[in-house]
């Protein structure tokens with residue numbers, strides 16, 4: 001029983017948590033690709049910067065003596081999302097729009113976004129240093145331990161408050177995004193621009209507005225993902241580096257330009273990671289007594305050692321690009 | 335005088351950055367008229383429509399809509415002024431439903447456009463059954479109906495159609511021509527480019543024969559059909 005609970009904690013809960021983070025990031029990447037037609041490599045850094053904004057406001061709130069029933073970082077998250085959305089629009093205005101207006105090729109836009117990545121990473125280190133920081137300033141992280149009243153189980157299903165908030169938030173985002181894209185004038189205009197920008201223009205659709213909306217959604221969700229991940233663990237300045245590859249893998253697996261594909265892709269990559277690094281030998285433990293003497297009892301069977309976790313999205317990315325370049329939801333070819 | 339024209343383009347020169355493709359094109363139609371542009375492949379017919387709709391820089395010449403200068407005005411300005419354009423290719427949003435396509439045509443309108451939707455479904459009955467289907471899944475003729483419907487949703491006073499019957503069966507071609515005449519009856523001016531020159535000129539109020547970026551002949555549709563020179567060189571005998 002304990003082994004099963006361990007599996008639930010390590011694979012199901014962790015997979016849902018990391019999958020949600022990837023999904024929130026991948027939605028932005030895929031929308032930006034659909035509308036602006038370039039791979040936005042600075043997206044991971046929007047996450048870091050968003051989390052940093054949230055941390056700053058949290059620290060201010062803590063020093064002013066505010067308290068709340070849920071983590072302060074979650075309360076201030078909308079502020080960080082708004083700030084990051086404004087930052088994203090600003091970055092577009094200063095760096096990407098001038099290139100776009102000149103009709104620059106997508107590969108140059110990608111290069112520009114790598115430049116923005118390096119710049120943002122420098123800025124984060126300049127203001128926040130290189131050490132890890134916790135969001136819990138004078139607060140306790142609530143950890144829920146749910147006992148399973150079956151058999152001889154001693155372990156508990158363990159989930160933290162930020163993890164619950166993250167999962168609920170992601171579920172709300174999925175529903176809201178669906179409503180926005182299929183029911184609202186602006187959301188439909190966004191899909192129209194993604195489908196056929198020339199026809200959108202001749203229909204009189206305000207493409208500038210669509211571009212702004214894209215950055216608002218992409219930047220806002222990136223900030224939310226960064227904040228929620230940092231609440232769950234800690235805010236590290238190299239957060240973006242470890243997230244970028246899985247997020248792009250998720251967007252491509254889901255079919256580039258397909259928001260719901262990106263969400264599915266996020267969970268696929270997330271679960272693939274947790275399944276790959278899980279020590280499956282643990283599930284053999286109940287059978288130790290009946291294990292044949294001749295074979296040594298295995299203590300560690302994992303597809304990938306934990307340190308090489310990043311290889312998993314990398315492998316998925318390459319496999320998809322080779323065998324199904326349009327992704328599961330038939331997106332655009334990269 | 336020029337105020338009498340719905341659209342009037344005089345001496346247009348322009349191209350795609352290289353040499354001029356248009357070399358002195360003149361186009362003028364009055365309100366409630368159908369103008370048809372014919373000519374060989376590469377004559378500059380599509381380019382002419384693009385120039386009128388601000389998709390191409392006009393280097394020399396002027397374009398007036400209802401007597402107002404609109405030379406080089408961008409499409410996003412022209413749609414609210416009552417112009418609509420259906421491109422020759424890729425003229426529907428393939429991943430959007432039929433109804434969403436029509437709604438995008440009404441994007442510039444902030445009033446309730448449900449009546450216009452119903453109106454489109456009465457002019458193009460096949461679309462009513464398919465309104466929740468992705469436009470990309472429709473047949474060529476139905477896609478063309480979506481494209482025209484989308485353009486009509488902005489309630490234009492002038493609609494520019496680039497080869498609306500290209501690749502369609504004769505049955506669909508007749509249906510589309512029928513609709514074009516109906517659109518004009520509703521008070522919308524139509525300027526269309528057509529490969530099926532003889533059939534289109536038959537109902538055209540004005541015809542323009544373009545070749546190598548310039549007007550070869552301009553007259554009423556009937557006169558152009560009757561002209562032996564036009565018939566010999568441009569209408570296949």
Ligand SMILES: Nc1ncnc2c1ncn2[C@@H]1O[C@H](COP(=O)(O)OP(=O)(O)OP(=O)(O)O)[C@@H](O)[C@H]1O
Nearest residue numbers: 350355373374375376377378379380381382422527
């Ligand atoms: N986007 C473009 N960039 C550069 N040149 C172009 C472009 N589109 C068309 N041309 C050139 O402009 C000329 C006129 O093309 P246009 O499309 O206006 O012809 P058309 O009369 O519409 O022909 P068709 O009957 O084939 O549609 C051609 O020589 C074509 O090669």
Ligand SMILES: [Mg+2]
Nearest residue numbers: 379380381422
């Ligand atoms: Mg053409």
